[in-house]
Amino acid sequence: MRPVYMVSGGITKFSKASPNKDFRYMVKESFDSAMADVPDLTLDRIDGSVASYFSDHFTRQLMAGIMVHDYLGLTPKPSRRIESGGATGGMCFQSAWEAIASGRMDVVAAFGFETMSHVNTWKGNEFIALASDTNFDYPVGGFYTGYYAMMVKRHMHEFGTTVEQLAAVSVKNHKNAMHNPYAQFPAELTIQDVLNSEMVSDPLKRLDICVMSDGAATAILASEEMAYKLTDKPIRITGVGTGTDAMRLADRPSREVILLPHENPEDYKNLKYPGVHSFRGGRVAAKEAYKMAKIENPLEELDFVELHDAFTSSEIQTYEDLGLCKYGDGGKFVESGAADLNGKVPVNPSGGLLACGHPVGATGLMQSVFAFWQLQGNVSKHFGGDGALQLKNPKRGLIHSHAGTGTYITVSIMERGF
Amino acid sequence: MRPVYMVSGGITKFSKASPNKDFRYMVKESFDSAMADVPDLTLDRIDGSVASYFSDHFTRQLMAGIMVHDYLGLTPKPSRRIESGGATGGMCFQSAWEAIASGRMDVVAAFGFETMSHVNTWKGNEFIALASDTNFDYPVGGFYTGYYAMMVKRHMHEFGTTVEQLAAVSVKNHKNAMHNPYAQFPAELTIQDVLNSEMVSDPLKRLDICVMSDGAATAILASEEMAYKLTDKPIRITGVGTGTDAMRLADRPSREVILLPHENPEDYKNLKYPGVHSFRGGRVAAKEAYKMAKIENPLEELDFVELHDAFTSSEIQTYEDLGLCKYGDGGKFVESGAADLNGKVPVNPSGGLLACGHPVGATGLMQSVFAFWQLQGNVSKHFGGDGALQLKNPKRGLIHSHAGTGTYITVSIMERGF
Amino acid sequence: MAEKNISSTKLEEVEQGCVLYNLDPIIMKYHYEVDYIHSYAQDSPFFAGLAKGELKGSRCTKCGSTFGTPRSHCMNCGAPTEWMDLPLNGKIHTFTTCYFGGQEFLDETPFTLIMVEWPGVDTFFLSRLVGVAPEDVQIGMEVKARFRRLSQFKPTDVYFVKADV
Amino acid sequence: MAEKNISSTKLEEVEQGCVLYNLDPIIMKYHYEVDYIHSYAQDSPFFAGLAKGELKGSRCTKCGSTFGTPRSHCMNCGAPTEWMDLPLNGKIHTFTTCYFGGQEFLDETPFTLIMVEWPGVDTFFLSRLVGVAPEDVQIGMEVKARFRRLSQFKPTDVYFVKADV
Numbered sequence A, B: 001m002r003p004v005y006m007v008s009g010g011i012t013k014f015s016k017a018s019p020n021k022d023f024r025y026m027v028k029e030s031f032d033s034a035m036a037d038v039p040d041l042t043l044d045r046i047d048g049s050v051a052s053y054f055s056d057h058f059t060r061q062l063m064a065g066i067m068v069h070d071y072l073g074l075t076p077k078p079s080r081r082i083e084s085g086g087a088t089g090g091m092c093f094q095s096a097w098e099a100i101a102s103g104r105m106d107v108v109a110a111f112g113f114e115t116m117s118h119v120n121t122w123k124g125n126e127f128i129a130l131a132s133d134t135n136f137d138y139p140v141g142g143f144y145t146g147y148y149a150m151m152v153k154r155h156m157h158e159f160g161t162t163v164e165q166l167a168a169v170s171v172k173n174h175k176n177a178m179h180n181p182y183a184q185f186p187a188e189l190t191i192q193d194v195l196n197s198e199m200v201s202d203p204l205k206r207l208d209i210c211v212m213s214d215g216a217a218t219a220i221l222a223s224e225e226m227a228y229k230l231t232d233k234p235i236r237i238t239g240v241g242t243g244t245d246a247m248r249l250a251d252r253p254s255r256e257v258i259l260l261p262h263e264n265p266e267d268y269k270n271l272k273y274p275g276v277h278s279f280r281g282g283r284v285a286a287k288e289a290y291k292m293a294k295i296e297n298p299l300e301e302l303d304f305v306e307l308h309d310a311f312t313s314s315e316i317q318t319y320e321d322l323g324l325c326k327y328g329d330g331g332k333f334v335e336s337g338a339a340d341l342n343g344k345v346p347v348n349p350s351g352g353l354l355a356c357g358h359p360v361g362a363t364g365l366m367q368s369v370f371a372f373w374q375l376q377g378n379v380s381k382h383f384g385g386d387g388a389l390q391l392k393n394p395k396r397g398l399i400h401s402h403a404g405t406g407t408y409i410t411v412s413i414m415e416r417g418f
Numbered sequence C, D: 001m002a003e004k005n006i007s008s009t010k011l012e013e014v015e016q017g018c019v020l021y022n023l024d025p026i027i028m029k030y031h032y033e034v035d036y037i038h039s040y041a042q043d044s045p046f047f048a049g050l051a052k053g054e055l056k057g058s059r060c061t062k063c064g065s066t067f068g069t070p071r072s073h074c075m076n077c078g079a080p081t082e083w084m085d086l087p088l089n090g091k092i093h094t095f096t097t098c099y100f101g102g103q104e105f106l107d108e109t110p111f112t113l114i115m116v117e118w119p120g121v122d123t124f125f126l127s128r129l130v131g132v133a134p135e136d137v138q139i140g141m142e143v144k145a146r147f148r149r150l151s152q153f154k155p156t157d158v159y160f161v162k163a164d165v
């Protein structure tokens, strides 16, 4: 497998609306900022691009991917669009990885965006719900928060997870974002603030749920030869993994837990898996990525994680899928402080989707950019001099992107290459 | 670069509407037919899939890709969706190629579909037109046939191409389809029939234009080791190439012709290129694919071509992009019979989009299946005993997929691996 | 096609369709409508069943897997399934009450969604629970199916109530 | 949020939204509507220009490329562009007359589309030609811009007629 590196990244500040810049311009901004960080990287050195956005509906434009590629001045080079629901950004990153690993290209720009401000929030929720089975699921409830609420209800029933534990995720992530100038919604919150926020879909409240955003992000990937030519701080992508699950929550099977190397079958003797309480696709994605990156015990071998916390519940469920703790122990994991900025494995040091926002097609790439800056050790430089979120000498991070109820999930491992 | 092979393919009969089978079921039918051709290929041997469909609008469903992957029984394995307008099928094929060439997967199912019958033809045309710039192009005319008509008008002006030459493409392709049981619209036509058909957008008439369809197709790709394990007639994919161009026709630049190895700059001394008369993306795609497949003179080294003839004009323009003849000579090329079933290089022996139909996400994969059967030499077996379209001992074929006005174009080269 | 006066050199002045919100930048309202012709295709018997007060799932003809929401092919082995009648009584596997929702369903809030489970059926069924206060819903609660009298050929033609009502 | 009688165990019977075309398979009409809030963002000055009878293109501040349809960044070198006034007279680079079209424009057929070219401008502009019979349109024909009196903030606020009209 040909080694693949990330050599630069850029993001726009995510915001509720961006009426002065359309999707093309927003991506261009993130792209230019990535290009500016690598002076030797000129337009002619880019071999192609991969575009990431979720929905024609949000964009009010079909084939928006080529319009951005065109706007960036990349025609007539190769490009293609990736769509995989909420995991679109992470999948775009892996598609760019494949383009290079296959030997076909040497430098690829992976860019993503979403402009969710063109419709009101409830219409936006309707669009997202149209990404559930329109024969069986959409007409019954048509609301993804409702689907996630049912999942965590079962998680609470199986494992005793509490609403306070959910709230702890919100508190942690919003607090981290206080030092991230790109974040849309930084906040100092208490558990009580979260519990007191408006109920959306029991047990998920306003502050358990990320908001809709406009935003864009770009990650530039390169082959080994080009990476070391372009930068003295390349970050190697040592593992990629993808998993999926049935579109309808109702169709999720009950089988045995898919085990990671450090786990034992006895840990899960009576657990029906995944049912609706866990994301099997996340476990499969982690397993593939860990194998490729030669990770045996993720908790010991990862220095930080940027994961898809569209809901506080998903973060807790994802700790378990990633093997940071046993299935069922996710609530206790966050409660213990293990996921804190100074914990055993900081999770969402950037503030995550909850605090940064979630412009769908950009989100997974935003994670790669934050992880990239962490590993390069220059968070402070990119955060206007505020280095509070810079971890001490991190060597290896994990990024995780996730589509509706875990239908598509990607995990990628990034490591210092210098 | 790790060698990649195609080991099987399947298609549904394309039709105007398929009310008894939804998109999931249609793909399943094409998938099962591909699986049935390779008895050793069981579900558990497939490592992942790539989904291809054009538009959420046609499907009335977002994230339809995962629903098919799920329906095929492929969860929790990796999957992702590719979208690149009319070239979506060809791009899906190349994404599956990358997944294997990168070393990440060994057997990948590339499947595609479109169900265009859920709206009337003019609404369908409107959807397709929403894949042109919705600020500047859609509101002025909103009609892709109009855009192609302007392109060929300029082609006629620059090179003297005639409406009779356009009609000759339609006659050839519809006639070939007489022996293709999968074709939606086989017909014995005369040049005069085409010229007499209703004018849609001057100079393009009804019979110059493909119809909308429901349909699905599946191509199964594998690594070298798996390919020879699964079949004794694997077909190697020796080249892949992609090119792009500006979304707005108005933005197409005027530069020098991008030359293929067998061409001379003197051939095109006074030609402004591509302007609106040619598809620069097609030339770039061909150039990359030829380089990878080590093709120096396509006319001499290709045994047949399946290309994206959504319009008769595109077929003529594409002869030139692919270097089958000089820029400007496309009209004469079809007139000479060189593209006939028994010509120098049969083009669209299957009948092409004009006669087979164009269910967008399936189309590029359908081409790969027809090319696969040609190269395996078993057209007759798949066409109900009618071997009229089987070429004599073809060694190497080209497939070509194309999005609106040439925004995305893919070229892939397939060769006998036995 | 309407006859047009093609020799007029003025484009008709029209006023429809332009609602301006803002000038710098220019922000406009853009309205879009689609009428779909949607076929339930292979799932049609399920919806026809609802109109007759029947709840249908699927059983794999090869491996015997059973599905609480119909699918014409088995997700475990890929073989075709056959229709099977589901019990009208089941249990709540999980639930939520939605106080908000997508625009289309906003005016139906609050509503309670449940996953129905049946012993011996491998997967679940998504439906609405009616007539139980949110604080009284529980995992494991026994529920029974009710059918709309006026079929709309939608999955909401069936809904569930507490079994002992 | 409307008050609901949550203790009722019957779902309201409603009749809206169900048009049935066929029963075997079940084929239904499904209507969908969206209202977009669309910003022309960086392209706004172009549309504001049309309302004032001006036609604006772009010029690259770095390499000098010129664009007959505006773009805020250069497609050749990636640098920002500045606005430039385009001549109101130009020539037809290519054209077609559409006798059919997407549903939204069907009742405007036949209409003639042209690409306008200007000497010294590197790219073109898509517009409609009005007042010339389809058989009389020619590549190279001189045309001039006209503007709607009632601006709709759409690219059709400008159209072209024969230059000597």
Ligand SMILES: [Zn+2]
Residues within 6 Å of the ligand: C060, C061, C062, C063, C064, C065, C074, C075, C076, C077, C078, C079
């Ligand atoms: Zn089975």
Ligand SMILES: [Zn+2]
Residues within 6 Å of the ligand: D060, D061, D062, D063, D064, D065, D074, D075, D076, D077, D078, D079
């Ligand atoms: Zn420039």
